[in-house]
Amino acid sequence: MVRTVVTAHGLRRWALVLGLVVVLAAVPVTIAVWPARASGVEPATLRARIAASGAQAFHGYAQSTGLLGLPSLPNLAQVTALVSGTTEMRTWYAAPDRWRVDVLGEGTERDLYQTPQAQFVWDFGDNRLTRIDGEQPVRLPRAADLTPPELVRRVLGAAAGDRIEPLGGKRVAGVEAAGLRLIPAGADTTVAHVDIWADPESGLPVQAEVTAKGGVRPVFVTRFLELHFGAPDAAVLTPPAPRPGIGYTTTSAPDILSAINRRRPVSLPDTLAGLPRRDAVAGLSAAGVYGTGLSSVVVAALPGRFGAPAYQQIETYGQKIEGADAAVIATGLLSVLAVRAGNRTFLVAGLVGTAMMQRVAVGLAEVTG
Numbered sequence: 001m002v003r004t005v006v007t008a009h010g011l012r013r014w015a016l017v018l019g020l021v022v023v024l025a026a027v028p029v030t031i032a033v034w035p036a037r038a039s040g041v042e043p044a045t046l047r048a049r050i051a052a053s054g055a056q057a058f059h060g061y062a063q064s065t066g067l068l069g070l071p072s073l074p075n076l077a078q079v080t081a082l083v084s085g086t087t088e089m090r091t092w093y094a095a096p097d098r099w100r101v102d103v104l105g106e107g108t109e110r111d112l113y114q115t116p117q118a119q120f121v122w123d124f125g126d127n128r129l130t131r132i133d134g135e136q137p138v139r140l141p142r143a144a145d146l147t148p149p150e151l152v153r154r155v156l157g158a159a160a161g162d163r164i165e166p167l168g169g170k171r172v173a174g175v176e177a178a179g180l181r182l183i184p185a186g187a188d189t190t191v192a193h194v195d196i197w198a199d200p201e202s203g204l205p206v207q208a209e210v211t212a213k214g215g216v217r218p219v220f221v222t223r224f225l226e227l228h229f230g231a232p233d234a235a236v237l238t239p240p241a242p243r244p245g246i247g248y249t250t251t252s253a254p255d256i257l258s259a260i261n262r263r264r265p266v267s268l269p270d271t272l273a274g275l276p277r278r279d280a281v282a283g284l285s286a287a288g289v290y291g292t293g294l295s296s297v298v299v300a301a302l303p304g305r306f307g308a309p310a311y312q313q314i315e316t317y318g319q320k321i322e323g324a325d326a327a328v329i330a331t332g333l334l335s336v337l338a339v340r341a342g343n344r345t346f347l348v349a350g351l352v353g354t355a356m357m358q359r360v361a362v363g364l365a366e367v368t369g
Helices: 002-033 041-053 077-084 150-158 256-263 304-317 354-365
Strands: 060-065 086-093 098-105 108-116 118-122 128-133 163-170 175-183 191-199 205-212 219-228 245-253 287-291 297-303 320-322 326-330 333-339 343-350
Touching: 041 150, 041 163, 041 175, 041 191, 060 150, 086 108, 128 304, 150 191, 150 205, 150 219, 163 191, 163 205, 163 219, 175 205, 297 304, 297 354, 304 326, 304 343, 326 354, 333 354, 343 354
Parallel strands: 128 245
Antiparallel strands: 060 086, 060 219, 086 098, 098 108, 108 118, 118 128, 163 175, 175 191, 191 205, 205 219, 287 297, 297 343, 320 326, 326 333, 333 343
16 A cells, blocks of 8 residues: 555656756747737838848858749759758858858758858758859859848849738747738739748848748748848858869859850840830840739740740649640649741740740740840
């Protein structure tokens, strides 16, 4: 009987210890989801601080997650992966011309360094360092574009005329962030709203969520999981030095669109599907941006050997467009269109629906220059 009493006391004691451990273990989770205090920052003020946040130094760990489900397209596999999966990034930022973003994967790592002199890409898997000289006025998207500060500043810059509303605060990576909601004015965009949270003092964006029209949950999220304010160690921003055993190459700004433009120039129309062409990249006729804000579409003219595989892939996974030799993949947020006209293929992407893409396809089918 005594043994039973002792056992009962022991069970109660260990139950108390176990309960305390559970409570303590839950503290970080509770802190993470506990509502942040109201910041009192007006949306217009916060937007202005976000625009000026390029002066704020920081380092941290960020994660972006896209649920768009785009198939891997020829020569664009890394781009489609950015919006159709999870990207883990460690980032250090001192200034617009001094930063570093590491993209981490299972057994792989690819580091991008920006210095005042050039960009450097360190590929851990290939054991290769590449120096990139020159400006890149037009280029394909990369993981560094998906960190919360970079993505938010680009979105707000493109959506200058769109409406903003106040949004409740949120605790992100230890920051009691202030929020705002961007609501696009364009009727053609698939974006319902973009929710943004930023540090109320510096304006540094810490999280962004993109929700498609008709959706109840975000289909793309980028956020900091860890964030520290202040300048990173200068040594962290210094690319590896070339040395024996490491492959090293130097190249001018690599840009697939510029290369295509040189090999097979084509003149895109001044207007397309009623949208004005608004890009101003000197000497680059093979690519264009049409429309305004988040209703814009990007058009690239590809010669046969580049365009044919992309068209076949989009035709396989997407749907045919009436009135043109074209096919489109629509994810509910991002649409990717391929149009065949003569011996070239036009590749189009944008946050617009299939109705707009159909008008674009018909317009491109008439381009013969």
